[in-house]
Amino acid sequence: MYNFDFERPKSVADAVKALQTEEAQPLGGGQTLIPTLKQRLAMPSKLVSLAGIDEIKGVCKDDQNRLCIGGGTVHRVIAEKAMSEGFPGLTGLASKIGDPAVRNRGTIGGSLANNDPSACYPAAAMATGATIVTDRREIAADDYFKGLFETALEEGEIITEVKMPIPEASAYMKFEQPASRFPLVGVFVARFSDRVGVGVTGASESGVFRWTEAERALGSDFSADAVKGLSVPADGMISDLHGTAEYRAHLVGVMTRRAVAAAQ
Amino acid sequence: MASVTMNVNGKPVTGEIEGRTLLVEFLRNGLSLTGTHVGCDTSQCGACLVHVDGEAVKACTMFAAEAEGAEVTTIEGVSNPDGSLNTIQQAFQDYHGLQCGFCTPGMVMSAAALLKDNPSPSEQEIREYLQGNICRCTGYHNIVKAIMAASGQDVSRIAAE
Ligand SMILES: Cc1cc2nc3c(=O)[nH]c(=O)nc-3n(C[C@H](O)[C@H](O)[C@H](O)COP(=O)(O)OP(=O)(O)OC[C@H]3O[C@@H](n4cnc5c(N)ncnc54)[C@H](O)[C@@H]3O)c2cc1C
Ligand code: FES
Ligand code: FES
Numbered sequence: 001m002y003n004f005d006f007e008r009p010k011s012v013a014d015a016v017k018a019l020q021t022e023e024a025q026p027l028g029g030g031q032t033l034i035p036t037l038k039q040r041l042a043m044p045s046k047l048v049s050l051a052g053i054d055e056i057k058g059v060c061k062d063d064q065n066r067l068c069i070g071g072g073t074v075h076r077v078i079a080e081k082a083m084s085e086g087f088p089g090l091t092g093l094a095s096k097i098g099d100p101a102v103r104n105r106g107t108i109g110g111s112l113a114n115n116d117p118s119a120c121y122p123a124a125a126m127a128t129g130a131t132i133v134t135d136r137r138e139i140a141a142d143d144y145f146k147g148l149f150e151t152a153l154e155e156g157e158i159i160t161e162v163k164m165p166i167p168e169a170s171a172y173m174k175f176e177q178p179a180s181r182f183p184l185v186g187v188f189v190a191r192f193s194d195r196v197g198v199g200v201t202g203a204s205e206s207g208v209f210r211w212t213e214a215e216r217a218l219g220s221d222f223s224a225d226a227v228k229g230l231s232v233p234a235d236g237m238i239s240d241l242h243g244t245a246e247y248r249a250h251l252v253g254v255m256t257r258r259a260v261a262a263a264q
Numbered sequence: 265m266a267s268v269t270m271n272v273n274g275k276p277v278t279g280e281i282e283g284r285t286l287l288v289e290f291l292r293n294g295l296s297l298t299g300t301h302v303g304c305d306t307s308q309c310g311a312c313l314v315h316v317d318g319e320a321v322k323a324c325t326m327f328a329a330e331a332e333g334a335e336v337t338t339i340e341g342v343s344n345p346d347g348s349l350n351t352i353q354q355a356f357q358d359y360h361g362l363q364c365g366f367c368t369p370g371m372v373m374s375a376a377a378l379l380k381d382n383p384s385p386s387e388q389e390i391r392e393y394l395q396g397n398i399c400r401c402t403g404y405h406n407i408v409k410a411i412m413a414a415s416g417q418d419v420s421r422i423a424a425e
Contacts, residue, residue, distance in 0.1 A: 001284045003283055006327065006329045027327075027330075030327065031307065047327075076319075099393075100320055101310065101320045101321055105321060
């Protein structure tokens with residue numbers, strides 16, 4: 001690992017200031033960034049740790065029935081709080097990321113900023129129509145994810161909060177890649193009074209996406225049978241040693257049906 | 265170089281670190297607490313597991329600077345005050361929960377974190393909790409058994425393998 005300076009500000013304002021240095025980078029829980037630094041795939045001049053900023057930690061519900069999750073909140077806390085706030089589908093997602101030690105450090109802000117094509121939260125953000133709040137603006141999930149590891153975030157922009165509309169029913173199903181336990185394909189299904197959202201991660205070469213055809217079918221009949229005849233084309237799906245594009249396309253259908261069944 | 269101060273196993277310690285110094289490097293090289301092992305260095309195996317402010321953390325995937333002001337507990341800090349093995353450690357010995365012993369400090373720290381939140385876990389819950397702790401020797405059965413025994417549960421019905 002190359003060396004770098006280390007700062008631990010106590011407020012978002014101080015963190016934004018610290019990030020103005022050339023090649024400075026925020027550090028969330030480090031569960032992705034530290035392995036990346038060890039491989040010398042990143043070479044920041046300075047890391048600005050967000051772990052000391054209390055104002056971006058914690059989970060609450062706002063008056064529009066959205067779960068407001070601080071960008072620096074760790075997976076373990078999200079799993080606990082989503083349950084008590086009536087969003088068990090998100091608990092199911094957060095409580096299966098990595099292992100307990102990873103969940104004690106890794107944050108939702110880090111996961112969304114990284115936008116790994118196999119990360120779990122992006123599927124929930126897309127399915128629920130979440131809003132990503134940063135130190136300078138609010139971004140709709142549909143406009144936020146820009147492909148593999150690419151997002152709408154600017155240099156030095158910090159995710160301070162994620163606002164997720166709480167669905168009436170929801171579930172996340174991931175087909176785990178057994179070595180990394182990241183999803184080979186993961187599907188988040190969210191049913192609201194007026195619409196259904198289906199977010200798919202791990203599958204597409206252009207990153208997380210909404211399966212709109214399934215959303216329409218589920219909107220009129222929220223049952224596993226309603227999506228039985230539907231499939232996504234293998235064209236544009238990821239193909240690697242863990243699974244072919246055809247296999248992933250098939251899994252999208254299977255995981256969607258399982259998620260709908262689990263959300264009943 | 266910068267200086268960092270934390271409490272390790274109840275004692276205040278101060279040391280010089282670089283930005284990139286990992287917590288596990290500080291513990292092993294800076295404080296000579298070599299009970300915390302490095303198996304993979306890629307946050308997969310859990311041999312480096314310690315407690316930071318009471319939570320299980322992989323010390324190979326946290327910077328020493330992030331532990332400024334924290335309470336850190338390592339395997340060296342968990343025995344009984346008279347130096348004898350604590351309940352979990354003793355159960356690992358009694359139920360042959362180790363062979364080479366490389367994974368054991370992480371297993372014991374992980375087990376302690378589990379039992380703190382869930383004093384009477386089922387076999388399934390123990391196995392799930394240990395997802396981030398890899399053992400190349402035992403095949404896990406006796407580790408699970410040791411943890412069940414340490415939590416005061418009957419292990420006679422768990423097959424000895
Ligand atoms: C063994 C293991 C298994 C895992 N399994 C899964 C899994 O199944 N599913 C899954 O989704 N993830 C998984 N992860 C990844 C985990 O969820 C990470 O915690 C997460 O991807 C990154 O969050 P972090 O807080 O650790 O971010 P970091 O590693 O600190 O940072 C990641 C990136 O985000 C940036 N960043 C961090 N916080 C912010 C912020 N608030 N605003 C703007 N930018 C920020 C950093 O600069 C960096 O570029 C796994 C990780 C490990 C080690
Ligand atoms: S050495 Fe830290 S997880 Fe393997
Ligand atoms: S006892 Fe050898 S690795 Fe677990």
